[in-house]
Amino acid sequence: MKKIMNKGNGKLRKEVMFFILGIAVAVLCSAPYMIFRDYLEKLPLTGYIGLFISCMVANSTVFLPASSILYVLSASTVLNQWICCLVGGIGSAIGEQAGYFCGCAGNRVVKDTLFFQKVSRWLNKHDFFTVFIFAVLPVPVFDVAGVAAGSCHMKWHIFTLASILGKMVKMFLTVFTLYHVMPSMLELLPAKFAGFM
DSSP: OHHHHHHHHHHHHHHHHHHHHHHHHHHHHHHHHHHTHHHHHHOHHHHHHHHHHHHHHHHHSTTOOOOHHHHHHHHHTTSOHHHHHHHHHHHHHHHTHHHHHHHHHOOHHHHTSHHHHHHHHHHHHOHHHHHHHHHHSSSSOHHHHHHHHHHTTOOHHHHHHHHHHHHHHHHHHHHHIIIIIHHHHHHHSOGGGGGGO
16 A cells, blocks of 8 residues: 555655656756747747747647747747747647657557547548647647647648647737737726726
8 A cells, every 4th residue: 555655645746746847847948938038039930930849849849848838928029929930830740749759659657548549540530620620729638649640640741730730729819919909908998997907
């Protein structure tokens, strides 16, 4: 019994460490857009290349929660918002290839889970649509879809196209909501609430 409890605590500790590591990586990759703001405004190509690499690396870590949305939001404060969404979406989708190829190689970590089996059934019925929806969702479950797509032998070009389109839509929706919808909604609030914002 004691061994089981220690094993459970060790797993929880490991998950917490991965979560903290993911947040630390996200903050470190976003910091240059705040620190070197003036430089990036003068040389935007450097910022776009950095954004592409950051999103690709963040999404190539299977089951490590490092969000590329944070990078896109940080870069959008300095660079063109819509180009950031395109670059971030493509970089994220290319990074997700790691999960796909893990599935092709036969990853046993998630294959026995009920969620993985459900995703596999959805992929067998509607492969493009399933990958697209998982790419749009604002929760870190796309790695499971990537591994499932690889293990179900989904065609690589269909997986990649669905990933790129889904990731771009997610980036566009996030940036549009945060920078365009939210400020408009705040303006509609009565003046007495303005002090709290």
